[in-house]
Each structure stands twice: as structure tokens, then as C-alpha cells.
Amino acid sequence: MGSQTKTIFLLGGLTALLVLIGSFFGRGWTYGALAFALLLNFFTYWFSDRIVLKMYRAQPVTAADSPVLYDTVRQLSQVAGLPMPKVYLYPAANPNAFATGRDPAHAAVAVSTGLMEILSPEELKGVLGHELAHIKDRDILIATCAATLAAAITFLARLLQWGAGFFAGGDNRERGSNPLAMLAMVILAPLAALLIQMAVSRGREYLADDEGARFAGNPAFLANALRKLDSVGRRNPMVGANPATSHLFIVKPFSARGLMALFSTHPPIEARIARLEGRIT
Numbered sequence: 647m648g649s650q651t652k653t654i655f656l657l658g659g660l661t662a663l664l665v666l667i668g669s670f671f672g673r674g675w676t677y678g679a680l681a682f683a684l685l686l687n688f689f690t691y692w693f694s695d696r697i698v699l700k701m702y703r704a705q706p707v708t709a710a711d712s713p714v715l716y717d718t719v720r721q722l723s724q725v726a727g728l729p730m731p732k733v734y735l736y737p738a739a740n741p742n743a744f745a746t747g748r749d750p751a752h753a754a755v756a757v758s759t760g761l762m763e764i765l766s767p768e769e770l771k772g773v774l775g776h777e778l779a780h781i782k783d784r785d786i787l788i789a790t791c792a793a794t795l796a797a798a799i800t801f802l803a804r805l806l807q808w809g810a811g812f813f814a815g816g817d818n819r820e821r822g823s824n825p826l827a828m829l830a831m832v833i834l835a836p837l838a839a840l841l842i843q844m845a846v847s848r849g850r851e852y853l854a855d856d857e858g859a860r861f862a863g864n865p866a867f868l869a870n871a872l873r874k875l876d877s878v879g880r881r882n883p884m885v886g887a888n889p890a891t892s893h894l895f896i897v898k899p900f901s902a903r904g905l906m907a908l909f910s911t912h913p914p915i916e917a918r919i920a921r922l923e924g925r926i927t
Contacts, residue, residue: 692748694747694786695748698744698756698891698894699734699736699746699756701891702738702756703737704735704756705735705736706732706734707733707734708733711735715735715757715770716733718770719731719774722778722862726775726778726781726782726861728750728753728778728781728782729750729751729753731750731754731755731778733755733756734754734756734757735756735758735759735762736758736759737758737759738758739758739759739760740758740879740884740885741758741763741878741879741882742760742875742895743758743776743895743896744756744777744891744894744895744896745777745778745781745785745894747781748786749787750782753781755778755781757770757774760882764878765871765874768862768870769867769870769874771862771863771867772858772859772862772864772865772868772869772870773858773871774858775858775859775861775862775867775868776855776868776896777858777896779853779854779855779856779857779858780850780854782857783850788846788850789846789847789893792842792843792847795839795843796839796843799835799839802835803835803836844910847911847912848912851911851918852921855868855921856925859922865922865923866923866926868922869918869923872897872915872918873919875915876897879899883899887899892911893912897915898911898912
């Protein structure tokens with residue numbers, strides 16, 4: 647099953663879960679929760695570039711400021727068939743990069759000063775190809791859709807937890823409710839929604855690796871870059887990184903081990919490298 651198909655399947659699973667938990671309340675509550683989640687995520691989606699860039703103190707870069715970085719983004723944008731995104735550099739020892747923006751016409755690519763210090767021009771090309779793939783595939787929009795559905799599910803589960811089922815429509819009260827089923831929804835629905843949301847994010851990372859390697863012209867460029875980013879990043883985790891933005895970065899800005907790795911927005915680095923090296927001919 648391809649990454650695009652998996653994404654559609656997973657988003658469909660989130661929708662089905664929303665409908666299921668909404669059945670405890672009635673159709674009106676389901677629509678209300680979805681509308682509430684849409685409002686919460688709309689602002690983040692529309693202004694995500696400004697919010698994240700300001701959060702990490704990113705500064706715009708011109709061709710005169712950083713010729714290698716700017717020219718590499720310009721060349722790869724042409725290969726990918728994208729408008730030239732804005733280019734930013736942000737101060738951080740943690741070597742990392744992210745793309746943001748609501749669509750290809752309003753996109754930005756940002757890299758850390760730490761990344762520029764350790765990567766070769768070819769490895770930089772691999773990283774930037776990955777970020778441009780996120781822009782081309784409109785992954786900010788897809789992540790927002792997943793977050794909206796997950797937030798609506800969690801919202802309904804919290805209403806169940808606090809006995810809001812009492813206020814559900816008369817048809818539901820006449821049918822009666824299964825307390826065990828309601829308890830299962832309260833506990834399992836938010837967890838399932840989070841896991842599906844993380845699976846969507848991991849699937850998009852694999853897809854961006856594949857397409858980014860194609861834009862860069864050699865999967866080894868990105869594979870070697872990921873190896874460096876992981877090694878150096880473990881020694882220099884991002885100080886003050888906001889977990890809510892971790893899915894934007896090419897590698898997780900802080901390590902996640904044990905049980906927390908299940909909720910990681912990124913696939914294991916080893917798996918990503920092996921996948922890329924398997925494409926080298």
C-alpha cells in the first residue's frame with residue numbers, strides 16, 4: 647500500500663472513529679465537535695508560517711547572505727516544479743530543518759545554523775529536497791486535517807468523561823447507553839486518535855524522504871544527512887523546542903525512547919536510512 651493510500655485510509659479511520667464516538671451523543675454533537683476543532687485548527691493552519699518562524703527566531707536569507715543555501719533551494723524548487731519558497735536561517739546548535747506555509751505559494755523553508763555547520767553541499771541538497779517534498783504534497787494541510795479530527799474525537803471523549811451524555815438527544819436516552827462501551831470510548835478513543843494521527847505524520851515523512859531523494863538526484867545524500875543529524879542531534883537536543891511543532895522538523899528535535907517512541911511523529915532514523923539506501927542503484 648502506497649504512502650498516499652495509507653494517508654487516505656488513516657484519515658478515513660479518524661473520521662470513522664469520530665462518527666462512532668459521536669453516536670453516543672447524536673449527530674448534532676458530532677457536527678458541533680468537528681466545527682469546534684476546525685475553528686481551533688484554522689488559525690494555526692492559516693498563520694502557521696508566521697507563528698513557527700517567530701517561535702524559533704528565524705531570519706530571512708537572501709542569495710547574498712548564504713549563496714549555497716539559497717541557490718540549493720532555488721535549484722531544487724525548479725526540479726520539483728514549485729514556486730521559490732522563502733528561505734530562513736534560525737539560531738540553534740541542534741542540526742535540523744523544517745518547512746511551513748499553507749500552500750506552495752505561501753511556503754517557507756528554514757534550516758538551523760547547526761545544520762549548516764555539519765552538512766556537505768550534497769547532504770544539504772538531500773535535506774532541502776525532503777522539505778520541498780512536504781511543500782509539494784501540502785503536508786501542512788494534511789497534518790491539520792488529522793489534527794482537526796483527532797481534536798474533535800478527544801473533545802467528545804472528554805464530554806463523555808464528564809457525563810455530557812446526559813444532555814444528548816432524546817433518541818439516545820430512550821435507547822439507553824452501555825456504560826462499559828462509554829468507558830471504553832473515554833479511554834481508548836483519544837489514544838486511538840493520537841496513534842492514527844502519529845501514523846499519518848510518519849507516513850508523510852517516508853513519502854517526503856522518497857520524493858526528496860528524487861528531487862536531490864541521489865538517495866545517499868539524504869541518508870548520509872539523516873545519519874549526521876541523528877548523531878549530532880542526540881548530543882545537541884533543541885533547547886526549548888515546542889512539542890506541538892516537532893512534526894515539522896526533518897528529525898525530531900528531542901529524543902523519544904521507550905513507550906514515548908510509540909507517539910513519535912517521526913519513523914525511526916534507522917528505518918528511514920535503510921529505506922533510502924535500499925533505493926540506491
